[in-house]
Amino acid sequence: MSVTSQQVRHIAKLARIGMDDAQIEALVPELNNILGWVEQLGEVNTDGVEPLTAVIDQKLRLRDDVVNDGDIRDKVFANAPDAQHGFFAVPKVIE
Amino acid sequence: MSELTTKTIAELRDGFRSGEFSAREIADSFNAAVAGAKALNAYTIETPEDALAAADAADRARSSGELGSLAGIPLGIKDLFATQGIDTTAGSKILRGFRPPYESTVSDNLRKAGAGMLGKLNMDEFAMGSSNETSAYGPVMSPWRRQGSNVGLTPGGSSGGSAAAVAAGIAPGVTGTDTGGSIRQPAAFVGISGIKPTYGRCSRWGIVSFASSLDQAGPMARTVRDCAILLEAMAGFDPKDSTSLDQPVPRWEAGLSSNLKGKRVGIPKEYRIDGVPAEINALWDQGIEWLKDAGATPVEISLPHTKYALPTYYIIAPAEASSNLARYDGVRYGLREEGVKTLDDMYAATRAAGFGAEVKRRIMIGTYVLSAGFYDAYFTKAQRVRALIKQDFRKAFEQCDVILTPTAPSAAFGIGETTDPLAMYLNDVFAVPASLAGLPAMSVPGGLDGQGLPLGLHLIGNELDEQMVLNAGLAIEERAGFTARPEKWW
Numbered sequence: 001m002s003v004t005s006q007q008v009r010h011i012a013k014l015a016r017i018g019m020d021d022a023q024i025e026a027l028v029p030e031l032n033n034i035l036g037w038v039e040q041l042g043e044v045n046t047d048g049v050e051p052l053t054a055v056i057d058q059k060l061r062l063r064d065d066v067v068n069d070g071d072i073r074d075k076v077f078a079n080a081p082d083a084q085h086g087f088f089a090v091p092k093v094i095e
Numbered sequence: 096m097s098e099l100t101t102k103t104i105a106e107l108r109d110g111f112r113s114g115e116f117s118a119r120e121i122a123d124s125f126n127a128a129v130a131g132a133k134a135l136n137a138y139t140i141e142t143p144e145d146a147l148a149a150a151d152a153a154d155r156a157r158s159s160g161e162l163g164s165l166a167g168i169p170l171g172i173k174d175l176f177a178t179q180g181i182d183t184t185a186g187s188k189i190l191r192g193f194r195p196p197y198e199s200t201v202s203d204n205l206r207k208a209g210a211g212m213l214g215k216l217n218m219d220e221f222a223m224g225s226s227n228e229t230s231a232y233g234p235v236m237s238p239w240r241r242q243g244s245n246v247g248l249t250p251g252g253s254s255g256g257s258a259a260a261v262a263a264g265i266a267p268g269v270t271g272t273d274t275g276g277s278i279r280q281p282a283a284f285v286g287i288s289g290i291k292p293t294y295g296r297c298s299r300w301g302i303v304s305f306a307s308s309l310d311q312a313g314p315m316a317r318t319v320r321d322c323a324i325l326l327e328a329m330a331g332f333d334p335k336d337s338t339s340l341d342q343p344v345p346r347w348e349a350g351l352s353s354n355l356k357g358k359r360v361g362i363p364k365e366y367r368i369d370g371v372p373a374e375i376n377a378l379w380d381q382g383i384e385w386l387k388d389a390g391a392t393p394v395e396i397s398l399p400h401t402k403y404a405l406p407t408y409y410i411i412a413p414a415e416a417s418s419n420l421a422r423y424d425g426v427r428y429g430l431r432e433e434g435v436k437t438l439d440d441m442y443a444a445t446r447a448a449g450f451g452a453e454v455k456r457r458i459m460i461g462t463y464v465l466s467a468g469f470y471d472a473y474f475t476k477a478q479r480v481r482a483l484i485k486q487d488f489r490k491a492f493e494q495c496d497v498i499l500t501p502t503a504p505s506a507a508f509g510i511g512e513t514t515d516p517l518a519m520y521l522n523d524v525f526a527v528p529a530s531l532a533g534l535p536a537m538s539v540p541g542g543l544d545g546q547g548l549p550l551g552l553h554l555i556g557n558e559l560d561e562q563m564v565l566n567a568g569l570a571i572e573e574r575a576g577f578t579a580r581p582e583k584w585w
Contacts, residue, residue: 018443018446035460050479052482075196080426
């Protein structure tokens, strides 16, 4: 499988990274090089092999469903580029 | 007191406790060394007052007799660890100016043990790189140079600032993180020791995420003993990290022993690969002899899926990264690009301006392998191969107690010398399999190559058996007698 510039443009859109045509064109061979290389995994017989989900076997812990922190609104906003009236502000979404 | 900067953490600790010198003197010496080493570009931010405050607290506590294990020891902290009120940027423009209102568990553990902080250490952007060249702050210069050459060398990466700081004597010990070799390869490049513990030993809470199923913190220092001291303070169960191991922290320093009688050292035949310099294979053979001398028996083992580890890693790590880095959207923290009309345009412009080329490349690969229609062919396939790699190690540890390999396929290279992304990825060919299997692994200095540059030996242990890794590392350290230091040019 190899990617076309149209696919790379689509991936950039999914990844929310702005790119101009020159950047897209430069990425096409780079990504194809890397994808061509990882495709050697196709040689490995993985029939009946379960995908690994936990690298060290352990059960995910449960905790009581209770609020155990909070009241840190100002801390949450401390690094926001634009916080107004206790909200994160963003460019207008709905006209 | 400049000679204090040549001491190990164990020597500093013992000298401070016996009253030979004060914690203040230690902090002053290292603060001065840091201030005088700007040419290395190892620190992104210096915090001398933090080191002094911890030192003064240690000096006061010394008379009361209640000292933490790292009282009086100032450390460098990789810029991937959130440090309360102090810039934490992961080497990225997108986090420039970010000051966390919280402290990472690992750095908090170090503070509770009495350590102070000299500053934050430069690194590849979001820990994606093997040369520290992807940092938004520019590359770190290795303190090492080839004999008779002025060419600037990389300290490796991604913990490049960490490695350079210890090698240059501008920190007695540091934190690093290792996703696919980022502690071990730079440790090897600059002639120091570094250990990545079992996945889950050190809490990931407050460490900027790269690939969460692989990310693991660990120490880097001059000696194996120093690594044991630091790791003991860093590790421990943390309910705030869902994959933190609920296991007691062994007393690794007290357990150190270089007597390997009755231990079997696995030598994986698949690690003899083409294109590796003869000097590196010769050092590997020398390492086998050293471990035999320590009482161990070498056994040939097979890790049949070794050659698939790197391509597996370069599917899984970018996939997890593309998901983790989705949070940098210009809304809650970090950079925001202004002057665009819509929210979608703001996301795209912010991420275009904030991420460097390598980070974008990996987000793109990750997004692709997780996208509809390709998920099974790439991501699920890679997770199946990862299971086979894990199984290889499980079988190998039925035959041996520890595995010995070279750390990296070359000595340090020059800044700007490796421009092809794939060639850069190959740096971690020996380091990545242990990462995929979540196993403890360590690099210790073995010797110098023909150009006078350090080479490392790599030890991989079974799950939770950091002690075996440290002990084998100690056996090599005692026999290698590696005392070479870079000549000061900075």
